[in-house]
Amino acid sequence: MKKRITLIGSNIAKTGNEFIYCGLLKECESCRFKKICHDGLVKGRRYRIVSVRSANHPCKVHEGGVKVVEVEPVKDIIILIESKKALEGLTISHRDIQCNNILCKNYMLCHPEGICNKYKILKVFDEKVKCPKGYSLKKVLVSPIDDKPEKP
Numbered sequence: 001m002k003k004r005i006t007l008i009g010s011n012i013a014k015t016g017n018e019f020i021y022c023g024l025l026k027e028c029e030s031c032r033f034k035k036i037c038h039d040g041l042v043k044g045r046r047y048r049i050v051s052v053r054s055a056n057h058p059c060k061v062h063e064g065g066v067k068v069v070e071v072e073p074v075k076d077i078i079i080l081i082e083s084k085k086a087l088e089g090l091t092i093s094h095r096d097i098q099c100n101n102i103l104c105k106n107y108m109l110c111h112p113e114g115i116c117n118k119y120k121i122l123k124v125f126d127e128k129v130k131c132p133k134g135y136s137l138k139k140v141l142v143s144p145i146d147d148k149p150e151k152p
Contacts, residue, residue, distance in 0.1 A: 003070050003072045004041065004072070005071075006047075007059070008071075009059070009063075013049065013052045016048065017048070018074060020045065020113050020114040021041040021045055021047060027061050028060075036068075037066075044113075045116075046115070049071055050071060051069065051070040053067060055067065073144070076142070077115055077119075077141070078141055079094075079139075079142055080110045080129060080139055081137065082135070082137065082138075086124045086140050087124070088122065088123060090120070091119070091121075092119065093118050094118070094119060097137065104132055110137070115142070119143055121140050121142055122141045123140065124139075124140050125138065125141070
């Protein structure tokens with residue numbers, strides 16, 4: 001996957017951290033760092049920081065300024081899907097599990113952010129998934145096959 005240079009808040013600029021790019025803010029429009037900060041990133045896509053440079057730069061959005069970081073799109077994401085669709089090697093379109101229980105421990109796996117519309121199932125995990133609604137779910141490792149995220 002292609003690595004990109006961008007800026008991120010100094011407080012969260014740590015190798016291995018992930019974030020979802022949310023797009024250009026009004027405060028960013030007149031910033032001299034706008035191009036490096038926003039060009040090359042896809043709104044709604046999940047990125048992982050692979051390296052952090054030491055210099056700190058001022059920012060109207062991030063308290064404490066920003067650091068230059070090298071990021072790459074996250075290529076493997078763990079999610080929950082319906083058991084009947086959980087087949088290694090299968091390429092499918094993403095659909096969130098139909099549930100609005102935000103207090104459920106599985107909610108973020110059933111409603112992952114920063115996932116692409118289509119992905120390939122790399123691995124199906126054997127562990128049991130307990131769903132309060134009674135859905136038959138499997139935990140899977142997926143890899144995006146396009147660069148258009150589902151949730152901006």
